[in-house]
Amino acid sequence: MTQSILDIRNVSLSFGPLKALDGVTLAVSPGERLALLGHNGAGKSTLFKAILGFLAPGEGTITVAGHRPGSDAARIAMSYLPEVVSFPQSLTGREVLAYFSGLRGASRSEINGLLDRVGLADAAERRVRTYSKGMRQRLGLAQALIGAPRLLLLDEPTSGLDPVSRHDFYTVIAEAAARGCAVLLSSHGLEEVQGQTDRVAILSRGRLRASGTLAELAAAAALRTTIRVTAKQGHADRLQADLGGRRVNGCRLDIDCAPDAKLGLLLQLGHHRDVLHEIDVFAPGLNDIYRHFSDHEGDQA
Numbered sequence: 001m002t003q004s005i006l007d008i009r010n011v012s013l014s015f016g017p018l019k020a021l022d023g024v025t026l027a028v029s030p031g032e033r034l035a036l037l038g039h040n041g042a043g044k045s046t047l048f049k050a051i052l053g054f055l056a057p058g059e060g061t062i063t064v065a066g067h068r069p070g071s072d073a074a075r076i077a078m079s080y081l082p083e084v085v086s087f088p089q090s091l092t093g094r095e096v097l098a099y100f101s102g103l104r105g106a107s108r109s110e111i112n113g114l115l116d117r118v119g120l121a122d123a124a125e126r127r128v129r130t131y132s133k134g135m136r137q138r139l140g141l142a143q144a145l146i147g148a149p150r151l152l153l154l155d156e157p158t159s160g161l162d163p164v165s166r167h168d169f170y171t172v173i174a175e176a177a178a179r180g181c182a183v184l185l186s187s188h189g190l191e192e193v194q195g196q197t198d199r200v201a202i203l204s205r206g207r208l209r210a211s212g213t214l215a216e217l218a219a220a221a222a223l224r225t226t227i228r229v230t231a232k233q234g235h236a237d238r239l240q241a242d243l244g245g246r247r248v249n250g251c252r253l254d255i256d257c258a259p260d261a262k263l264g265l266l267l268q269l270g271h272h273r274d275v276l277h278e279i280d281v282f283a284p285g286l287n288d289i290y291r292h293f294s295d296h297e298g299d300q301a
């Protein structure tokens with residue numbers, strides 16, 4: 001089995017009486033992209049701060065490439081992109097990257113390639129104060145990629161970006177992962193990370209509620225599918241007597257079923273096709289899966 005780059009074991013961390021993290025266990029392997037989802041106050045930033053070594057867990061352990069968070073070796077192994085990046089406004093994009101290359105002890109020879117990769121080659125000599133939010137965020141990503149870190153920590157990296165910039169952003173992240181970089185990024189929604197990450201972990205009130213691929217999460221949630229049947233005039237009573245379900249109005253019936261019972265129910269409906277006007281199938285969406293695990297009402301902002 002591949003050794004994890006980030007290993008979080010049974011971590012708990014409290015602010016006075018508030019347990020911001022409660023027994024969190026999570027690992028990210030080389031080349032893996034993991035999305036950490038959670039509502040406001042779920043504990044995402046607290047976990048990031050603990051990984052960065054800014055907060056010490058009361059219980060449990062965290063290692064970054066085998067090293068203690070906050071140690072020089074852990075700092076060298078990882079890069080962090082905060083939600084809002086802030087660079088010296090009077091420096092150009094190129095100067096910013098040169099400055100951070102120096103801090104990380106990396107070669108300046110990679111700067112041109114990084115500027116190019118995030119689409120800032122043409123703006124490299126412009127001062128950061130003239131950059132749009134999207135350009136600053138892309139410069140932040142280039143900064144995070146300096147020195148080919150083994151772990152990328154990205155805190156809501158695409159908030160405020162338009163769909164095209166967002167797509168480009170995830171392409172660069174996928175390339176880093178393909179080179180073996182482990183990626184942990186936080187986000188507020190499943191729709192955002194669908195297709196862009198390999199695994200999803202859902203945090204709620206400091207506890208890890210679920211972790212797996214989207215397909216695994218959907219299966220574990222086992223949310224019910226609703227089949228809405230519209231009967232021809234005067235046939236709804238008979239249909240309900242045969243199939244059950246809830247009456248929506250005089251001719252409509254909503255029938256809830258488990259995902260694996262859907263096909264059987266549709267076949268059964270086939271026997272009634274003479275009295276059917278329409279059939280609609282409402283499968284649970286990403287938001288339903290997220291809501292199922294995230295227990296939003298209980299979160300504390």
Ligand SMILES: Nc1ncnc2c1ncn2[C@@H]1O[C@H](COP(=O)(O)OP(=O)(O)OP(=O)(O)O)[C@@H](O)[C@H]1O
Pocket residue numbers: 015018020038039040041042043044045046047300301
């Ligand atoms: N320094 C602190 N002192 C006291 N409580 C804190 C502190 N930092 C965070 N908290 C609390 O810990 C809980 C988790 O907060 P955290 O910032 O980790 O959530 P989050 O998931 O990052 O939220 P958001 O999506 O809004 O950034 C919240 O209840 C928050 O109020």
